[in-house]
Amino acid sequence: MASLTLFAVVVLLGSVHCQFEPVEIPAVCEEKEMDIYFLLDSSTSIYINDYRKELDFVRDVVNNLDISTAYTRVGVITFSDNPTTPSVLSLTGFQNRGDIRNNVNENNLPYLTGLTYTDRAIRYVRQLPTFRRNIVKAMVVITDGESRDQGATAREAELAREAGFYMFVVGVGQYRDEQEWRAIATNPDERFMWNITSFQQLTNVAYSLPTRACPLPPLVQRACDVTRRAEVSFVAGAAASRRVFEVIEDMAQNTVDRGNRLAANFFIPSCPSNLLGVSLDDHTLCSSGFPSRNTAGVRLFELIQQAKIRAAEGDSFTTQVIVAFLDYDVNDRSRRYGLEVANELKEALDDGTKVVLVTTDFNPYENNIATVLSGRDFRSVAFSSGTPISDQQDQLKEALDFTCEAINYFPSFNPARPN
The missing domain is CATH 3.40.50.410 (von Willebrand factor, type A domain)
Known part of the structure; x- marks a missing residue:
């Protein structure tokens, strides 16, 4: 006992x-x-x-x-x-x-x-x-x-x-x-x-x-503070991999839109339609459940064309930005296909739309796209295909900085939009 x-x-x-x-x-x-x-x-x-x-x-x-x-x-x-x-x-x-x-x-x-x-x-x-x-x-x-x-x-x-x-x-x-x-x-x-x-x-x-x-302050992180009215159109072909959405998600997590000045459109076949028009200052953008790059769909240059039309319809007080992801199809298909993509981007730039090119799997300069766009004001970021996106902090910062620069662009005059 x-x-x-x-x-x-x-x-x-x-x-x-x-x-x-x-x-x-x-x-x-x-x-x-x-x-x-x-x-x-x-x-x-x-x-x-x-x-x-x-x-x-x-x-x-x-x-x-x-x-x-x-x-x-x-x-x-x-x-x-x-x-x-x-x-x-x-x-x-x-x-x-x-x-x-x-x-x-x-x-x-x-x-x-x-x-x-x-x-x-x-x-x-x-x-x-x-x-x-x-x-x-x-x-x-x-x-x-x-x-x-x-x-x-x-x-x-x-x-x-x-x-x-x-x-x-x-x-x-x-x-x-x-x-x-x-x-x-x-x-x-x-x-x-x-x-x-x-x-x-x-x-x-x-x-x-x-x-x-407890006394430590938050570390200063890369962030985009939206100061002007802008509309961003993300464009990627049907072959877009998860890497594309990782870049978009990173931009979303590091964008601050206190005045609700920013709208986002997605010309991406594998991106759910219910995300169209949501604010970029949103943590749930395209974060999971997307098909892999073997998905069939609309060609990239046609999607850029749609984004270009959308930008042309915007009012002159809203900055228009196209962030185009150049997927592997542009590299694998004919040179003509690459030129079609380049010509659509060229027309968008000539209309006054700001353009940021992002490549996750190859170098766009191999397709003469940059040559067609030479002399025009655009930005380009190239990620290494063999390295996880989350490990490429310099490239993520560049993509955010270039897009933020485009969003907050203040022109000396408002370019005329076609009717």
Whole structure:
């Protein structure tokens, strides 16, 4: 009977651990708008008891944040060979401290074992579509050693910083080479990196992390602030791949249209018709469910012709912009087809429409399109066909900047439109 009583006491104490008493939030974290994601190393080199201390760490940090849909949101993933996250612990899951803390447990975040692919975890979080714009975005990476591919990890951390993330890293254990941790962390290292010798010390980090993260301002990201009335027509042939829609989605996420001055049209066979006329300042544009490039449909030059007619019908106080995606058909078909595309774009430019050419799979100069358009004011962006769109931040910035420049163009006179 005594042993049963002792067992009952142990069970009771264990259950008490799940009933969290909220603490007073540090003043600097009150009403802080922030999205923060914890990336927890769960590879074989982490003992399970140490992994449990990682979970304790997340719970301790969460207890010092102002959790709500309006202020701070928290996400958690574990990683080894591949990252995993339960939906309840995503940014759009539980939205109060108690629920998050009660659900940061081994049932939702099981101990994985495996190799340490830190790069995959960082990439996974960076590409999540649920982060809010114009607020602080942060990742907190906890790991005990070298990742499987240090070069890939450094590159993914760089891409995350370029995408507007603050990168915190907590290095635990006797791993002496800090080079990889420094490659992950935002500068200065002394503010964004901890090098501790045991998982027991995570308690100290949990105390200091909120006071380091909460005062941070949002990182300045590329953005287009619409200042004039404009209408943008996105044009792509029936062979348009998902890469085209990734570029459009990136433009949408980074365009701010406070005055509702901007309208968007889609002359794209695989784009749902219910998106016609929606504002570009919309996060749901063409984001999923589109056919691959083998879709049959209208030829690209005919779609450009339709966009050109639409632009000509616009009033002289609205800037007209055509963003044309030159898909692989232009390259694969005859030179005549490429010239038909070029001539339609040339006529649009001559009518006063601004033109931005975007290529995702080949160089348009191979088709003499640029030659036909020489001497005219247009912009061109070429993405590398062998690299994911999300990894080509320079090209994404160019595409946004060129389109924004066209949208906000202020002519010295309004070109006459044909009747």
